[in-house]
Amino acid sequence: MDNFSPxxxxxxxxxxxxxxxxxxxxxxxxxxxxxxxxxxxxxTALGIDIGCSLLAWDFFNVDTxxxxxxxxxxxxxxxxxxxxxxxxxxxxxxxxxxxxxLQSIIHxxxxxxxxxVIVINNENYGMTGGQLSPTTETGVKTTTSPSGKDTKFGPxxxxxxxxxxxxxxxxxxxxxxxxxxxxxxxxxxxxxxxQTENNSFxxxxxxxxxxxxxxxxxxxxxxxxxxxxxxxxxxxxK
Amino acid sequence: xxxxxxxxxxxSPRQSEAxxxxxxxxxxxxIILAGEGGQGTQTTAxxxxxxxxxxxxxxxxxxxFGVEQRGSPSIAFLTISSNxxxxxxxDKADFAVILQERAIPSVAKYVTPETIIIFDSSTVSSKTFxxxxxxxxxxxxxxxxxxxxxxxxxxxxxxxxxxxxxxxEKTWQMTVQTLGKKFKTExxxxxxxxxxxxGKDFKLEEDNFTEPTFVPQQGAIETKxxxxxxxxxxxxxxxxxxxxxxxxxxxLSFGKKLGLFSMPIPEIDLKKCTACDICSRFCPDxxxxxxxxxxx
Numbered sequence: 001m002d003n004f005s006p007x008x009x010x011x012x013x014x015x016x017x018x019x020x021x022x023x024x025x026x027x028x029x030x031x032x033x034x035x036x037x038x039x040x041x042x043x044t045a046l047g048i049d050i051g052c053s054l055l056a057w058d059f060f061n062v063d064t065x066x067x068x069x070x071x072x073x074x075x076x077x078x079x080x081x082x083x084x085x086x087x088x089x090x091x092x093x094x095x096x097x098x099x100x101x102l103q104s105i106i107h108x109x110x111x112x113x114x115x116x117v118i119v120i121n122n123e124n125y126g127m128t129g130g131q132l133s134p135t136t137e138t139g140v141k142t143t144t145s146p147s148g149k150d151t152k153f154g155p156x157x158x159x160x161x162x163x164x165x166x167x168x169x170x171x172x173x174x175x176x177x178x179x180x181x182x183x184x185x186x187x188x189x190x191x192x193x194x195q196t197e198n199n200s201f202x203x204x205x206x207x208x209x210x211x212x213x214x215x216x217x218x219x220x221x222x223x224x225x226x227x228x229x230x231x232x233x234x235x236x237x238k
Numbered sequence: 239x240x241x242x243x244x245x246x247x248x249x250s251p252r253q254s255e256a257x258x259x260x261x262x263x264x265x266x267x268x269i270i271l272a273g274e275g276g277q278g279t280q281t282t283a284x285x286x287x288x289x290x291x292x293x294x295x296x297x298x299x300x301x302x303f304g305v306e307q308r309g310s311p312s313i314a315f316l317t318i319s320s321n322x323x324x325x326x327x328x329d330k331a332d333f334a335v336i337l338q339e340r341a342i343p344s345v346a347k348y349v350t351p352e353t354i355i356i357f358d359s360s361t362v363s364s365k366t367f368x369x370x371x372x373x374x375x376x377x378x379x380x381x382x383x384x385x386x387x388x389x390x391x392x393x394x395x396x397x398x399x400x401x402x403x404x405x406x407e408k409t410w411q412m413t414v415q416t417l418g419k420k421f422k423t424e425x426x427x428x429x430x431x432x433x434x435x436x437g438k439d440f441k442l443e444e445d446n447f448t449e450p451t452f453v454p455q456q457g458a459i460e461t462k463x464x465x466x467x468x469x470x471x472x473x474x475x476x477x478x479x480x481x482x483x484x485x486x487x488x489x490l491s492f493g494k495k496l497g498l499f500s501m502p503i504p505e506i507d508l509k510k511c512t513a514c515d516i517c518s519r520f521c522p523d524x525x526x527x528x529x530x531x532x533x534x
Contacts, residue, residue, distance in 0.1 A: 003515065003518055003527050003528075003529060004469075004471070004518065004521075004524040004525070004526070004527045005524030009524065014474060014523070014524060015309075015473065015474045015476070015498055015523055016523070017306045017309060017310065018306075018308075018522065019276075019306075019307050019308040019309075019476075020308060020476035020477060020478040020499065021476070021478030021479070021480055021522060022478075022522055023522075024522075025522030025523065026480075026520060026522045029519075029521075029522065029524070054305070055305070055306060126307070127305060127306075127307065129307075181519050181520060182519070211478065212276075212307055212308065213307075217479060218478055218479035218480045218482065218483040219479075219483045222480075222483060222484075
């Protein structure tokens with residue numbers, strides 16, 4: 001037996017379409033291990049957003065839905081209402097979650113819809129070439145902020161902290177990082193269990209790396225991730 | 239070089255349409271560049287079209303690529319003409335520049351028996367083509383021998399500037415202007431200039447093509463010893479280097495074998511390895527696996 005990748009990965013779609021060193025693939029690997037550990041591969045539906053997250057369309061051997069930009073959460077909420085015995089995962093990037101799709105997530109958290117939302121935060125819009133996103137920190141250079149993000153655009157957007165204010169008391173909200181995959185996997189398991197056992201909303205933000213658009217190598221990417229972790233604290237938030 | 243270049247240009251079916259005495263013999267040249275996202279296909283096309291436009295030619299350039307930033311076919315349709323270009327798309331290419339074998343299916347329908355094919359003979363097998371006029375240039379091999387495999391596109395720009403009769407100095411200036419920031423030091427810039435000149439003066443291979451040695455290693459690389467077994471899958475490895483950075487014992491380092499993007503992949507020193515499985519936990523591509531062998 002090998003231990004290359006989780007059993008729930010679709011081996012036929014590998015090598016996958018993400019860039020070299022992409023944090024999405026590290027996060028999806030831990031999600032795969034979480035699905036394996038819970039044994040819910042046959043019982044899960046994954047909704048994916050527009051952006052780099054859509055490259056996960058054939059990543060797993062689970063039912064996958066491609067949704068409109070920012071509308072992954074409401075579609076998976078609808079799916080869960082139609083099929084309450086299934087497990088609904090909504091997977092998206094920071095643009096889809098905090099820019100175009102924020103109202104959907106806030107209301108899902110407010111209504112306590114039993115879905116698990118996973119947000120990959122790499123501080124930019126990766127697919128279109130690394131533009132400024134709501135989570136970009138002040139002073140960070142991107143394609144659309146060549147001299148660094150101006151203070152007038154505000155600091156990096158803290159999604160989980162915002163959702164904590166609106167969410168139902170049963171909701172589970174956490175932030176993890178690809179620099180600690182085991183903790184990430186455990187938080188994902190906890191989030192999925194909050195959906196299945198407590199029938200409640202759960203939300204995990206995953207701090208991620210984007211070596212291609214950050215123009216960093218592997219070492220520099222993880223150093224920048226470390227800086228990000230100082231601004232975006234890791235752990236269970238609610 | 240001059241003879242080779244002449245023979246390619248002369249054999250074009252469009253020569254009879256040549257008008258206006260310019261330094262290009264053709265009225266219209268249609269070029270299709272086929273590479274992979276991240277290789278610099280679009281940048282190459284941009285530099286060539288900008289230089290041709292500065293030379294007073296009419297130019298049309300259409301990029302075509304998928305949603306991924308890396309690894310999917312990236313095609314550039316380039317038309318250079320001394321007349322007005324009425325429609326930028328075309329069905330039959332005069333030149334097809336093939337830089338990546340995986341991009342060939344996407345351009346096959348634009349290649350006719352008359353199309354002149356120029357391909358990277360160090361990454362693409364010459365047996366792939368059935369066309370009559372096939373010219374090879376071991377671009378990746380030459381680039382990695384002289385600098386890094388990444389600068390092979392500068393070499394391709396050199397080759398194409400010569401084929402299209404664009405002035406070498408102006409093409410190089412345009413290359414510097416476009417890639418400016420990437421040449422971080424004067425030394426790198428100078429080395430790239432040498433590679434550009436190497437491409438400009440390269441005599442294209444007409445037969446006796448270079449063996450395509452710069453291709454991903456097939457199968458799995460298995461290393462055994464010290465009671466451990468390590469497997470690395472080269473055609474899954476994208477050479478991101480995360481396993482090397484994350485290994486707490488420094489057991490991994492870039493070796494000589496090549497992975498999916500024709501870049502070096504890691505090799506493992508099992509004497510330092512403790513089979514802690516951190517590399518496998520991180521590897522975004524599921525390309526590495528290490529386990530302790532069971533004792534009998």
